[in-house]
Amino acid sequence: MTAILRILGGTAIVVVSFLITLFLLDYYGDGGGNWQKRLLEGNPVVVHFTCGTQNVFDCEDSYTVSYKGIGPGRCEHVFKNGEGPDITGWCNARPEEYKFSIKGALLSYDQQGKVMIDGKVVGQLSKP
Numbered sequence: 001m002t003a004i005l006r007i008l009g010g011t012a013i014v015v016v017s018f019l020i021t022l023f024l025l026d027y028y029g030d031g032g033g034n035w036q037k038r039l040l041e042g043n044p045v046v047v048h049f050t051c052g053t054q055n056v057f058d059c060e061d062s063y064t065v066s067y068k069g070i071g072p073g074r075c076e077h078v079f080k081n082g083e084g085p086d087i088t089g090w091c092n093a094r095p096e097e098y099k100f101s102i103k104g105a106l107l108s109y110d111q112q113g114k115v116m117i118d119g120k121v122v123g124q125l126s127k128p
Contacts, residue, residue: 035113035125042067044066045126045127046062046125047063047065047100047124048125049061049062049115053121054120055105055117062081063080064078064079064128065077065078074094076088082128090103113126
């Protein structure tokens with residue numbers, strides 16, 4: 001009887017581990033490679049800033065960022081709270097280097113979509 005319980009317990013551990021792995025693969029499927037890919041392909045991402053972090057952006061606002069063009073001529077297009085006018089014109093970030101720009105402020109992001117200024121987490125990326 002104890003051998004059967006051990007087998008069932010071991011099987012349960014394997015099944016739970018497998019399910020957790022599937023969840024993490026799906027969760028991290030929107031990782032940095034995909035965030036970067038979205039920006040490089042001109043698809044928008046939404047930046048949500050975290051209240052209480054030291055940055056120049058209001059945590060009540062969100063910024064939708066997309067890029068047009070290729071190479072050094074690539075410029076960001078930014079909409080505050082999903083509306084116009086387009087806050088564009090700095091063209092000083094390189095999404096291929098995991099960086100983007102809002103109102104001239106350079107921000108970076110990691111594989112989980114965490115937004116950083118000078119290495120400190122100040123927000124999160126999401127899909128629109």
